[in-house]
Amino acid sequence: MTARTPVPFALDAAAPTLAAWLDAHAETIDTTQDLAADILPRLGAADLLRIGVPAQYGGAGGSTVDAIEAIAAVARRSLAAAFVFWGQRAFIEYLLQSPNGALRERWLPALVAGERAGATGLSNAMKYLSNIEPLQMSATPVEGAAARWTLNGQLPWITNLRREGFIVAAAFDNADGRAPSIFAVPHDANGVSRSDDLDLIALRSSNTAALRLDGTVLDADWLIAADAAAFLAHARPAFLGLQCGMSIGLARRALEAVAASSPPVRAATGDEAAGLARELDALTQRLYAGIDSGAFVSAPASQFGVRIGLASVVGAASQLEVQAAGGRGYLRGTGGVARRAREAAFVPIVTPSIVQLKNQLAQHSSSRQTNAA
Known part of the structure; x- marks a missing residue:
């Protein structure tokens, strides 16, 4: 693989x-739900959601890597805003990779403009793909109706479920024995309900809530992919890659704070910071x-290793920033040291979590050893 200089x-x-x-409101975004409605429209107005999207769909062109860098830039200032950005951009990516061209053309203009929220409810599906947990949603064909399904189930944690309106991607186990499929579910479909925002310790303006479907009926117009496993294998590198943008930006910001410390502090922390x-x-x-x-499509374990490594760097960089700030960093209103420590604590648990990925790598290693024996 040819290395691209970041x-x-x-x-x-x-x-x-x-x-x-973001600089003015990062603390409010993290600790309250007051600005939950504002983040996505502001990302849209700045044209960030168009990055990496082909011009024919209203995008600015570029690649997925360009979108990762944009997410990293937002994460330097607010991980909560970057979390929203990731959810929106991941959903956009699903539509870009979907064979359902009509669905893509119908929804992409509003999504890249930040006028409609796109939420990725596929964390459960990604874990399903890695044999971590079963699918939590089911689809049953409507008797006597061609290409219509009744959808049921619940997902406990989805980000970017804006109360003003959303469309969410979710994977469904098919009751008729066919391969699981992925639907785009609009907020105003019958039987769709959103919980109150989850009582998070941080990232509170991220519109994170649970979703329930109770007898929701959709037809093939809403089908993102008929074969979830095949689709997710190709979509997973972008899903995880865009997610890694949050780690990259947060680690960069913490290391920048260490570099801006006093000469004695830099002398004490310089070697460790340079290594990180x-x-x-x-x-x-x-x-x-x-x-x-x-x-990464055929070698997902390689990307899992990168995600684990980035989480480790984020944790170490955040702790180094805490050390560099000293007692001053423990006071409110002193440059976001405490907020970034909270943000860093979130990185290992965002799905797929570091524990889940380490388990997958252990299984992968065991399988390779068994095959080599």
């Missing part, structure tokens, strides 16, 4: 209004090379 996306130059807004910066760049290059080449 070039950070300059948010303050490309979208100065958004950058200033080198590791971050190397992991980012591996991520971008695997996505650019398509290698």
Whole structure:
């Protein structure tokens, strides 16, 4: 794989209004739900959701890697806003990869403009693909109706379920024995209900809630993919790659804070910070090379390793920033040190969690050893 040198996306130059807004409101976004309605429209107004989307669909062109860098740039300022960005951009990616052209053309304009929220309810499906858990949603063909299904089930944690309106991707086990499939489910379909926002300790303006479907009937117009496993195998590199943008941006910001410390602090932390910066760049290059080449489609374990490595770097960089800040960082209103520590604590648990990925790598290693015996 050819390594691509990471070039950070300059948010303050490309979208100065958004950058200033995030800087001014990052704490509020993290600790309250007051700005939950504002994040997505602002990402849309800054044209960030168009990055990596072909021009024929209203996009700005570029690649998935360009979208990852944009997410990283937002994560430097607010992981909650980057979490919303990831959910929206992942859903956009599903439509870009879907064979359902009519669904794509109907919804992409509003999605890339930030006028309609797209939510990725496929975390359960990604775990299903890795044999971590069964699907939690079911689809039953409507008797006597061609290509219509009754959908039921519940997903406990989905981000970007805006109360103002959303469309969510979810995978369904088919009662008639066919392969599981993926539907786009609109918020206003009969039987769709959203819970109150989950009582998170951080990222509280991310519109994160549970979703329930009770007798929701949809037809083939809403079908993203008829074969969930085949679709997810190709969509997973972008799903995880875009997610990794959150880790990349947060780690960069923590290391920048360490570099801006006083000379004595830099002298004490400089070697460790430099080592983390080198590791971050190397992991980012591996991520971008695997996505650019398509290698992660057939070698998902390689991408799992990158995701685990980035989470480790984020944790170490955040702790180093805490050390560099000292007692000052434990006070409110002192540059976001405490907020970034909370944000870093979220990185290992976002689905698929680091524990789940380590388990997958252990199984992969065991299988390889068995086959080699």
